[in-house]
Amino acid sequence: MPLAPGPFFTIDHVPTQAELELFARVSGDDNPIHVDPAFSARTRFGRTVAHGMLIYSYFWAETRRQLPHATVKQQSLMFPHPAYAGEPIRLTATVESIEGGDARIAVRVARVVDDTPVTEATTVLAIGAA
Numbered sequence: 001m002p003l004a005p006g007p008f009f010t011i012d013h014v015p016t017q018a019e020l021e022l023f024a025r026v027s028g029d030d031n032p033i034h035v036d037p038a039f040s041a042r043t044r045f046g047r048t049v050a051h052g053m054l055i056y057s058y059f060w061a062e063t064r065r066q067l068p069h070a071t072v073k074q075q076s077l078m079f080p081h082p083a084y085a086g087e088p089i090r091l092t093a094t095v096e097s098i099e100g101g102d103a104r105i106a107v108r109v110a111r112v113v114d115d116t117p118v119t120e121a122t123t124v125l126a127i128g129a130a
Contacts (some may be wrong), residue, residue, distance in 0.1 A: 003067075003096065003098055003103050003123075003127060004098070005095050005096065005097055005098065006094065006095060007092075007093075007094055007095075008066075008069065008093040008094055008095050008105060009062055009066065009091075009092075009093050010030050010090065010091065010092045010093070011058070011062055011090070011091050012088055012089070012090050012091075012112065013057070013058055013085060013088070013089055014086060014087065014088045014089070014090065015050045015054065015084075015085055015086075015087070015089065016086065016091040017037070017048060017085040017086070018086060019050075019054065019085075020034050020035060020048055020050055020051065020054065020085055021034075021035050022103075023051050023053075023054040023057075024051070027051065027053065027054075029051055033045065033048065033049050034048055034049060034050070034051055035048065036048070041088040042113050045082055047082070047084050047085065047086075048084065048085045049083070049084060049085075050082070050083040050084065050085060052077070052079035052118075052119060055079075055083050055089065055109050055118060055119045056077060056107070056109075056119055056121060058091055058109075059091055059093060059107050059109070059119075059121070059123070060072075062091070062093070063093070063105075063125070067125065067127060069127075069128065070084060070103075070125040070126065070127050071125065071126045072123060072124070072125060072126075073102060073124045073125065073126050074121045074123070074124040075121060075122065075124070076121060077119065077120070077121040078119070078120045078121070079118065079119055080117050080118070081111075081116045081117060081118050082118060083109070083118040083119075084109060084111075087111060087112075087113065088111070088112040088113070089109050089110065089111055089112060090109070090110055090112050091107065091108075091109045091119075091120060092107070092108045092109075092110075093105050093106070093107050094106045094108075095128075096122075101124055101126055101127055101128045102124050102125065102127065103124070103125045103127050104122065104123075104124050105122070105123045105124075105130075106121070106122055107119065107120070107122070107123060108120055108121075
């Protein structure tokens with residue numbers, strides 16, 4: 001798929017508690033805020049919070065579907081607000097620029113209910129000759 005500056009993709013997803021638990025097992029990040037609903041209910045969040053890297057992995061999964069040979073050269077990530085199990089999120093990826101064989105992509109993930117950002121990232125992908 002040839003890339004050009006502009007919209008790359010937008011997807012909606014609802015992280016599930018099962019996804020949080022599987023990600024905790026695979027990553028080793030089994031902080032109770034992610035995997036223990038009873039514990040999380042007593043925190044300021046009131047419910048389980050998705051791992052930031054789990055949320056970012058949805059970007060990578062869709063990117064791999066569309067650009068199976070792309071590789072990450074650089075990334076910067078911020079997780080300004082939490083995403084919650086069972087709450088819809090919208091992931092928007094925008095190609096900011098293409099130089100040589102690299103694409104700079106802005107990633108924004110926000111809660112659908114109030115458009116609060118939960119992930120903001122810039123990723124540089126090696127995509128080959130443009």
